Structures are given as C-alpha cells and as structure tokens.
Amino acid sequence: MGREVSESCIDNLLTEMVSTYCNRFYANKPELAARRIEAIGYQVGHQLSERYTMERPRFSDHLEAIKFICKDFWFELFKKQIDNLKTNHRGTFVLQDNRFRWLTNMSIEQPPENGTSEELSIVADNKALQSMHLYFPCGIIRGALSNLGIPCAVSADISNLPACSFVVRIKA
Amino acid sequence: MQFFGGSEISPSPPVPTATGNNAHMMYIFNRNGVCLLYREWNRPLHTLNPQQDHKLMFGLLFSLKSLTAKMDPTNAEKGNLGIPQLPGQGCSFHSFRTNTYKLSFMETPSGIKFILITNPRTGDLRETLKYIYNLYVEYVAKNALYTPGTLIKCELFNTALDQYVRSIA
Numbered sequence: 001m002g003r004e005v006s007e008s009c010i011d012n013l014l015t016e017m018v019s020t021y022c023n024r025f026y027a028n029k030p031e032l033a034a035r036r037i038e039a040i041g042y043q044v045g046h047q048l049s050e051r052y053t054m055e056r057p058r059f060s061d062h063l064e065a066i067k068f069i070c071k072d073f074w075f076e077l078f079k080k081q082i083d084n085l086k087t088n089h090r091g092t093f094v095l096q097d098n099r100f101r102w103l104t105n106m107s108i109e110q111p112p113e114n115g116t117s118e119e120l121s122i123v124a125d126n127k128a129l130q131s132m133h134l135y136f137p138c139g140i141i142r143g144a145l146s147n148l149g150i151p152c153a154v155s156a157d158i159s160n161l162p163a164c165s166f167v168v169r170i171k172a
Numbered sequence: 173m174q175f176f177g178g179s180e181i182s183p184s185p186p187v188p189t190a191t192g193n194n195a196h197m198m199y200i201f202n203r204n205g206v207c208l209l210y211r212e213w214n215r216p217l218h219t220l221n222p223q224q225d226h227k228l229m230f231g232l233l234f235s236l237k238s239l240t241a242k243m244d245p246t247n248a249e250k251g252n253l254g255i256p257q258l259p260g261q262g263c264s265f266h267s268f269r270t271n272t273y274k275l276s277f278m279e280t281p282s283g284i285k286f287i288l289i290t291n292p293r294t295g296d297l298r299e300t301l302k303y304i305y306n307l308y309v310e311y312v313a314k315n316a317l318y319t320p321g322t323l324i325k326c327e328l329f330n331t332a333l334d335q336y337v338r339s340i341a
Contacts, residue, residue: 008314015316105314107328126317133316 014102018132030128034135041139042146049144052076062170065148066093073144091170095141100164102137106130107161134158141166195337196273196289200308202321203283205230209324211333233277233285240265266298280305290340300340307332 018037026033052073059065070082074097084096134156142154150170157165200209207226220228244263267276269292276294278286278301286301286308311329312318318326 011314015314018316105311105328106316107311107326129317 011102011105014133014136018129018136022129022132030132034132037132037135038139038142041136042143043139044136045140045143045145046147047143048077048140049073049147053148059148062091062150063087065145065150066095066168068148069141069144070095077140091172093168093170095166095168096163097165098163100137100162102133103130103158103164104162106133131156131158134164138166141168195340196291198289198304198333198337199226199229199285199287200324201226201230201233201285201287204321205234206321208284208322211330213334213337229287230285233287236268237265237279267296276301278302278305284308288337294340297340303336304333307336 017040021033021037022030026036053068056068059068066085066087070085074080074082078097078101080097080099080101082095083098084094086094086096138154138156142152145152145154145168152168152170154169155167157167196214197212198209199207199211202208205227207230210222210226219225241263246263264279265277267274269275272292274290274292274294274297276288276290276297278298280286284305286304288297288301288304290297307329311326311332312324313320315326315329318324
C-alpha cells in the first residue's frame with residue numbers, strides 16, 4: 001500500500017465534483033445531487049473498508065466496528081483519529097472531528113447586520129453548498145459500515161466549524 | 173470588520189482595526205486588474221474614492237513593471253516600451269521607498285499581484301509576500317466557496333492575514 005497522491009489534488013477533485021453535481025448535472029434538484037454524491041461516497045467507503053480491514057478478524061459487535069471507523073479508518077483517510085465518540089447505547093453514535101480536514105479551507109464572510117436581501121441569499125447559498133460537501137464523507141462512513149455488515153444512515157452537522165459531527169443511526 | 177456596500181469590482185475600505193500596526197494597507201489584484209482584496213490597517217489620508225484608487229494603483233504598477241524591464245541594462249533584447257510583459261519575464265521590480273512609506277510588490281506566475289504598503293523602515297518583504305501568497309493559496313484558491321476573479325470574502329483568509337501582518341517586524 002505504498003502509492004501516494006497529492007492532497008491538493010484530492011481536495012480540488014472533491015470540490016469540483018460537488019460543484020459539478022450541484023451546478024451542472026442536477027442544477028435545480030439539490031436533493032438528487034446530494035443523493036448522487038452520497039452514493040459516490042458509499043462506493044468509495046465500501047472499497048476502502050475492504051482494503052483497510054484486510055488482516056483483521058471480524059468485529060464482535062457494532063461498537064467495535066464504530067471504534068474501527070473512529071481510529072484506524074479515519075487515520076488512514078485523514079491522518080488523525082476522531083476526537084470524540086458519543087453513543088446512546090441504542091444504535092445512535094455521534095462521531096466528532098474537531099478539525100475536519102476537508103472543511104478547513106472553506107470559509108465565507110458574514111454579512112453586516114444590515115446587509116441587503118441579496119447578500120443574505122448569497123450567504124444562504126454558500127451555506128447550502130458547504131453542506132453539500134458533507135454528503136461525500138457521510139457516504140464514505142455509510143459504505144464502510146455496510147461493508148462490515150452494519151446497515152445505517154449517516155448525517156452530518158456543522159454547527160460549529162471547523163468541528164464536524166457525523167451522526168450514525170444503525171438500522172435495527 | 174465590515175464591508176459596507178461598494179460596487180462589485182472594488183470594495184470600500186473597512187473600518188481600520190488595530191492601531192500601532194506596522195503595515196498600512198494591502199492590495200491584491202488579479203491578471204485583469206480586478207481588485208480582489210483591499211485591506212487597510214492604518215491609513216490616515218484618503219485622497220481618491222476606492223475605485224479610482226484601485227485603478228491608479230494597478231496602472232502604476234503595470235507601468236513600473238514595464239519600465240523597469242525595458243530599462244534593464246543586462247537585458248540583450250530591446251523591445252518597445254509599452255508591450256505587456258508576461259509575469260516572470262525580464263527583470264522583476266519588487267519595491268520602492270519614499271520618506272513616508274515603502275511599497276512592496278510581488279507578482280505570481282498566474283498574474284496575481286500582491287502589494288503591501290508599510291512604514292519606510294521595513295526591510296525586504298519578499299519572504300513576507302511569499303508567505304501571504306501561501307495564505308492566499310490555502311484559504312482562497314483552495315476554498316470551495318470562492319469563485320476565482322471575484323472579491324475575496326473569506327473570513328479565514330482575513331483573520332490569518334491580519335494576524336500575520338501584525339507580526340511583521
């Protein structure tokens with residue numbers, strides 16, 4: 001597993017992918033664009049989890065699998081582990097990354113309080129675009145977990161950047 | 173820090189923040205003369221309105237670059253004055269100093285021009301401008317929410333820039 005690729009290359013590719021799906025392929029249908037991006041993430045997560053669990057034994061339960069995602073899987077992808085894991089012991093897990101790598105360079109300026117409605121709609125658009133970028137990592141987590149035999153639904157929450165939380169709900 | 177209205181091309185200057193800063197102001201232009209960023213920390217005298225100010229600055233540097241390249245005594249070919257130079261071609265002008273300020277300039281191969289105006293006692297700011305270009309690449313060029321050729325409205329870039337400029341000796 002020695003081959004490497006430049007990080008800027010990946011960053012730019014992901015940015016362009018989201019922008020193409022949102023602005024060209026499914027220009028006025030953000031839900032379809034989101035689903036497509038998430039599906040791409042699903043495939044990627046599926047294959048990556050295959051590769052990164054090659055020499056390991058099966059996971060004994062859901063918590064072990066989630067811990068694998070938080071530690072080894074996240075480390076392979078982002079060179080760091082998940083900073084905080086919370087669970088309600090009833091199938092919901094919250095994975096918090098305090099400095100999510102793909103979001104570190106994204107920022108927009110907040111408009112002044114008396115901004116025009118046009119400016120405010122631009123900010124709303126930017127926020128929507130920002131959340132589009134999260135479908136890919138959500139798909140990756142969902143794909144990885146379903147390859148380990150755990151069907152689930154994953155959503156993301158960016159209420160305080162640059163920290164990012166992924167909420168995993170395991171289907172019963 | 174607030175941007176008030178202003179036209180699409182040239183931003184109005186924001187309210188100056190910390191005093192006692194070494195740098196006075198900063199401009200970033202792209203290849204077509206669009207002012208991508210104008211940042212002001214310490215500028216007591218405003219003579220022109222922002223659009224004229226930016227046009228004047230861009231024109232000045234364009235002419236200076238052209239003139240310094242043509243007057244280069246070590247250059248063998250003698251082109252005509254006024255022919256636009258590609259970034260990196262010929263000799264590159266990097267600063268001028270008056271009794272009240274020093275203007276430092278850097279142009280990247282992609283045509284992005286960085287201009288930093290500081291007090292006259294500052295030394296060579298080429299490394300500083302290179303670092304600011306690095307900040308630009310990280311927070312602006314790689315920002316998924318930024319469209320190239322438009323005003324830079326990235327908070328992370330602004331904060332990082334302010335912080336770095338404050339530390340220039």
